[in-house]
Amino acid sequence: MRDHESDGARARRWLYGPAIAWFALVGLGLLATALDGDAWGSLDRSRSAVAGSSACRSCHPAAYESWRRTYHRTMxxxxxxxxxxxxxxxxxxxxxxxxxxxxxxxxxxxxxxxxxxxxxxxxxxxxxxxxxxxxxxxxxxxxxxxxxxxxxxxxxxxxxxxxxxxxxxxxxxxxxxxxxxxxxxxxxxxxxxxxxxxxxxxxxxxxPGLQDSGEYHTRVGELGIACEACHGHGSAHVARHQNPLRRMLGARDPGDGSIAHPGRLSPGTESGVCGRCHGNRISADVDAVLREGDGFVPGEALADVSRPIFLGSSVASDPEGTRALFAQRFWPDGTPRLSAYEYQGLLLSPCYQEEAPGGLGCNHCHDMHGARPELQVRAGMEGDAACLSCHDRDALGGGDRPGGHGGHGGRVTCYQCHMPRTTYGLLQGMISHRITSPDPGALVGRGDQPDACTQCHVDRSRTWAAEAMAGLGLAGTSPTRAPAAVESWASRVVLDLVGGDPIQRGLATHALARPEATGADAGARMAWLVDALEDEYPALRWMAWRALKRLAAEPSAVAPDRRAEVTAALAEFDTLAEPSERLVIIDRLRAALGAGAFAARPERREQLQEQQERVILWIGE
Amino acid sequence: MSPERHLRLSVGLVAVFLAMGLWLEAMIGLRLGGWVDDELRREFLRLGHAHGGLLGLVNVALAYALERLRTPAAWATRVRVAAWLGALLVGVGFVAGGLLHGPTDPGLPVLVVPAGALMLVVSLVATALVRPGDLAPPDVAARASEQR
Known part of the structure; x- marks a missing residue:
């Protein structure tokens, strides 16, 4: 009997011994990992090196694949x-x-x-x-x-x-x-x-690797905008997570200090990650940047290494010159008017909440790992949803109902009024990232800044817009200045198109071809735009040509008997061709589309253009 | 564990893990977010379903093999328990690891999978190696000798 029991014990030892040994090993491993100081807590990420996106792939395959689809990767x-x-x-x-x-x-x-x-x-x-x-x-x-x-x-x-x-x-x-x-x-x-x-x-x-000799020995961690541009250098994170027990024990630990996770940062800090590139800035030490890079560590304050350029910003070495240069990039009220200043627009917005958890920052509306690379808008934040995630539609008076907030019903989105297309970039008008309420009354008598209302109501003046605000029961500034004399000549957008500075002309061109443009039929808008094909700025000729092509595609824009001629002329038009060649085609388009805005009063057109020539700007993309 | 109980429990294991397949199919059909959107969870639930079912079948085969090979009772009763428990740990370990997973890895319950696999592998090896006369108690061996 004793032998029988010993045989049973021997069988148990063989059958369960390896499993018990495994549990003992794993238990010791878990204990050692839990007690290992290097496996937990924050570390000096500025000393970590770039690991490369391929190192991220094995643990984060979904994030890797969504990043692969972005224009960031192929930058x-x-x-x-x-x-x-x-x-x-x-x-x-x-x-x-x-x-x-x-x-x-x-x-x-x-x-x-x-x-x-x-x-x-x-x-x-x-x-x-x-x-x-x-x-x-x-x-x-x-x-x-x-x-x-x-x-x-x-x-x-x-x-x-x-x-x-x-x-x-x-x-x-x-x-x-x-x-x-x-x-x-x-x-x-x-x-x-x-x-x-x-x-x-x-x-x-x-x-950049600028040497004292003037030579460049430039190095990049990875071409394009890859994982570590937003998450910071990853080699310390990769090393820490080589241990699978660390990964398992840390699964419920959201605060791994070896990498930045913008989604878990405060709105101010996560927006700084985007603002590094989407907000032109002045580095604290330009010479150091040219030698060693900007030193920014995602997850830490962008303000530690630079300050964003605002209206009134300057550089100590040339305060007046740089202040004037930077001023070209903003509307008179300080709103950025060029792309790559989205960060400044956000910082100037009343909705921006620097430290409030879940408050408005870039991440609120944008998602770098979403399904659609175009604009990278977060799922569920498309259209009005981004605003309605914080603002209660009914408390605002039901903007989607006739007579509700804004007085436009569901035809107009939150964006169109509160983030109007008053930013220029990459040959097109873009939405402003400074969230504002329309206030055309404050701009009556001025022609130096567009407003949300007349960017859509392309047949209307700013005075009309100011009066309409009151009629709709919307708060706004009562005009303190008399309307400018030119205001009676044409709509605000047409005045901008002919007499505005280059950005105003570009935005007016863009506005006239937008689907939300209202008040003037497509044919009339095309006739106005033909004049812009003569602009001395080739970029603005390009925008006008493209706007005409878009409008020509609308069924009612061109009379059927002239459609073929308009299509052919637009196909032949080359914005870079010699002026004499361009004029031949412009004349053909005028013949087919009718006279422009000031055909009956050419002196008015000349007066506006003289005004335009006094505000020649040379400005970035 | 008796041979009959081992066979019944093994078939039961197969039934449970096969039935789990219905649950997985339903989640696909209903496009449940926790399944469709979660690749890691999907992978480990599938692993649990497949391993639990297949290792249940291995246990059915093992139950027959132990009878056929006349493995001594001292080993056979313990092999049955270890093999069945091993199959259960592998299947349940995968499932629980998938349900409780972290951002990049399965949850801690998956650590029981290697233990279960070791128990099952050793059980199979023991079944293959232990012969009818091996390690039998002396009185049983004597009776067997008299009968011959």
């Missing part, structure tokens, strides 16, 4: 793989300002040669090594030693417009006058160095 890419270069590079040529750019080599070996139109040695020859952008237009980079050493990379002067599938010259992508014909320095105005410009906001962990 900067190495040329070579066939899917990277979007332009044909199949022998196309672009003639502009007395030079011809010829693009050859296909996607695998793209090459550009620029020669004077009258013959002579090439002005520039280069192989494309990298691309910047993949959403609206794609720019091309080449390695050219122009005094900054063999690692110097320069942006080339032509780009591929993805939506229109056309080459554009970068003089026509910035809001600036054309430049002198035949002048190589004007033609190459936007041949700009990547190492200390584009590299800083279009890559992960960029280090």
């Amino acid at each position: 900067t890419q190495r040329a070579g793989p066939p899917e990277v270069v979007l332009a044909p590079f199949a022998g196309e040529s672009i003639d502009y300002l007395g030079f011809r750019a010829t693009l050859t080599g296909g996607a695998a070996a793209p090459r550009i040669v620029i020669t004077p139109a009258g013959g002579g040695p090439p002005t520039l020859e280069a192989d494309v090594v990298m691309t910047v952008g993949s959403h609206r237009y794609q720019q091309y980079l080449a390695r050219l030693d122009r005094g900054g050493g063999p690692e110097e990379v320069w942006r080339l002067p032509v780009a591929w417009h993805i939506g229109e599938r056309r080459w554009i010259h970068l003089n026509a992508a910035f809001l600036e006058p054309e430049g002198a014909h035949g002048d190589a320095s004007e033609y190459l105005r936007h041949l700009s160095r990547w190492n200390d410009n584009c590299a800083l906001c279009h890559n992960t962990d960029p280090v």
Whole structure:
């Protein structure tokens, strides 16, 4: 009997021994991990190195895949793989300002040669090594030693417009006058160095690497905007999480100090992660940035390394000059009017809540890991939903009901009034990220800033808008100034289109082709826009041409017997062509679409244009 | 554990984990967020379903093998318990690990899976190696010798 029991014990030992040993091992491992100080708590993330997005993939496959779909990933890419270069590079040529750019080599070996139109040695020859952008237009980079050493990379002067599938010259992508014909320095105005410009906001962990010798030894953690641009350097996080027991024990620990999770940061701190690139700023130490990068650690305050540019900002080395330069980027009330100032718009918004958990920051409306890369709006925050997640529709008087808040019913969204398209960027009008309430009364008598009302009511004046506010029961400033004399000549948008500064002209052009434009039929709007095809700024001619194409697609915009002529003329129009060639087509369009806004009173048009010429601005993309 | 109970419990294990398949199918059909949107949970519930069902079948086969091979009772009764418990731990470990998972890994209950697998593997090895005359008590061995 004793032997029988010992056989049973032996069987139990064999059958359960390995499992018991496993539990003992795991128990010890869990205990050791729980007590390991290095496995828990915050660490100095500024000392961590970039691990690369591939290191994130194994643990975060869904986040990796959603990031792979974004335009952030393809912001900067190495040329070579066939899917990277979007332009044909199949022998196309672009003639502009007395030079011809010829693009050859296909996607695998793209090459550009620029020669004077009258013959002579090439002005520039280069192989494309990298691309910047993949959403609206794609720019091309080449390695050219122009005094900054063999690692110097320069942006080339032509780009591929993805939506229109056309080459554009970068003089026509910035809001600036054309430049002198035949002048190589004007033609190459936007041949700009990547190492200390584009590299800083279009890559992960960029280090310009400017040496005392003037050479650049530029390094980036990863091309494009990858995981660690928003989450911070990841090597310490990866090392900590090599231990699977740490990962399991930490599953319920939301505060892992080895990496930043913007979704768990305060609105102010998480918005700083976006503001690093989506809010132009002045670095605390520019020389250090050019040597070693900006030193920003996502999850820490952006203000530690820089300050955002606002109206009135200046740089100590040239206070007056920089104050005037920066002022061009804002409307007189301080609202940013260029893209890449979205962060400033947010900071100026009354809804912004710097420290309130769940308060308004970038993350409230945007999601970098959502299903749709376009605009990256968070699921459930599309349209009015973003505002209604905080504001109660009924308490506001039911904006979607006739006679409710705003008085427009469901036809008008929260955005259209509170985030109007008064920002210019990338050849289009964009919504303002400064959340405001329309107040056209405060702008009566002024022509230096657009308002939300007349951007949609394109046939109306600002005085009309101010009076309409009162009629709708909306709060607004009572006009303190008399309407400007020109206000009786045309609607606010038409006055901006003809006599505004370049940004106003661009925004007016954009507004006239928007689906929400009301008060003037598409045919009338097209007739007004034809005048803008004569603008001295090539970027604004492009916007007018594209606006006309959009309107021409509307069934009622053009009389049936003239549709073919309008379509053909728009197809032939080249915003970069010589003025005489453009005028021929503009005349054809005028004949088909009718006279413009001031055909009966040309002196008024001239007076507005004289006003326009006094406010010439040279301004960024 | 008696041979009959082992067989019944093994078939029961198969029935439970196969029935779980109906639950998984229903979640697919109803597009339940906790299933469709959660790849890690989906993977571990599937692992639990598949392993629990298959290892239940292994236990059914083992029950027959122990009878057929006339494995000594001292081993056979304990092999039955260990093998059945092992199959249960593997299936339940996967399921619970999936239900209680963290952001990147299954939950702590998944740690019982290797223990269950070890118990089952050792049970199979023991069934293969232990012969009818091995480790039998002396009186049983003597009676067997007399009968021969």
